[in-house]
Amino acid sequence: MMEHDPLERSRRKVLVIHPAALGDVLLARPALQALRRRFVNHEVAFLGGRAVGMLLHDCGEVNRVFPVESAYLGELFAGSEYLSQPIRGWLEQADVAVGWLADREGIVTRTLRGIGVQSIRFQPVLSALYQLEHQADRYCEALGLEGAELPLSQRLTLQSGIRKQGRQILQTLKVRRDTPLVVIHAGSGSARKCIESWRLAQVINWLIRFGAAPLLLEGPADQMSVAEVLSLLPSTVPVVRGESLSVVAGVVSHAALYIGQDSGITHLAAALGIPTVACFGPTDPRRWAPRGSHITVLTGLRCACLSWRDVEICGERACLHISPERIIEASRAYLAERVRPHSENA
Secondary structure (H helix, E strand, O other): OOOOOOOOOOOOOOEEEOOOHHHHHHHHHHHHHHHHHHOOOOOEEEEHHHHHHHHHHHHHOOOEEHHHHHHHHHHHHHHHHOOOOOHHHHHHOOEEEEEEEOOOOOHHHHHHHHOOOEEEEEOOOOEEEEEEEOOOHHHHHHHHOOOOOOOOOOOOOHHHHHHHHHHHHHHOOOOOOOOEEEEEOOOOOOOOOOOHHHHHHHHHHHHHHOOOEEEEEEOOOOHHEEEHHOOOOOOOOOOOOOOOOHHHHHOOOOOOOOEEEEHHHHHHHHHOOOOOEEEEEEOOHHHOOOOOOEEEEEEEEOOOOOOHHHHHHHHOOHHOOOOHHHHHHHHHHHOOOOOOOOOOOO
């Protein structure tokens, strides 16, 4: 357990290092919130991805961002004499550094000790030492914050300007405000986590008949997935592409429903409190799925692959055989009070 320091009242800064993808960072929010409650008078800085870091900053969850793209993490691994002034000056007033990274040789720890940081605790994201099942709980466990819980009501709160940007995108795409918006993310960080395009296409066709307004998100790795879905649709569906993470968050914040798979955007929608239907396959939802009463997780057969290498060569992908009817049923439950169906057969 990370002990309270008797000098905590006089100390000023906490560094949190988490150079991971969007979904992993959002899963660490309970730990981040617990740290903020523990060090309530401290400034908290996040060292990780620029996009997710700025999103957390804009939502008031961290005070400062040191983007990993700006080589700050590399400087910590190089040694205190290689620290650039922005992070050196900040760390000289820091008392605590925590995070989820593999510092096996203790290089980062020595760098931080050399500049005066006294309380340091790092654990890798993946470790056989964790006792708890869900990754959000493991992030807390790694820092000795077991029992920390993020209330479901404490959702990611966007600035009004970000929501306004999202609304402007929807207006540009001529999405009607009087029709419930359903955002669909057809991609993921790995194609092996994605259900087949025809399944999503059937769901989108049902959404149109039902009276909702489907919209597709396309990230940098999603072009093929989105193109395949669009090719199976009889009518045009708007696509949001090439936008920053904050703008995507602004768009998603206006949704009545989100449908996606094991991706960072799915975790984003869940963190925003949007009713979410999440399709999980080779990754275990008991560990990796977002949690909350507003989330429905769907899976196929239990994945029989023993390693990610086996997942990559698996041709059957039975774990992702989630019927469109199951996705439709889950979606209908969320939309029933928001939409008057266009057809009795919808």
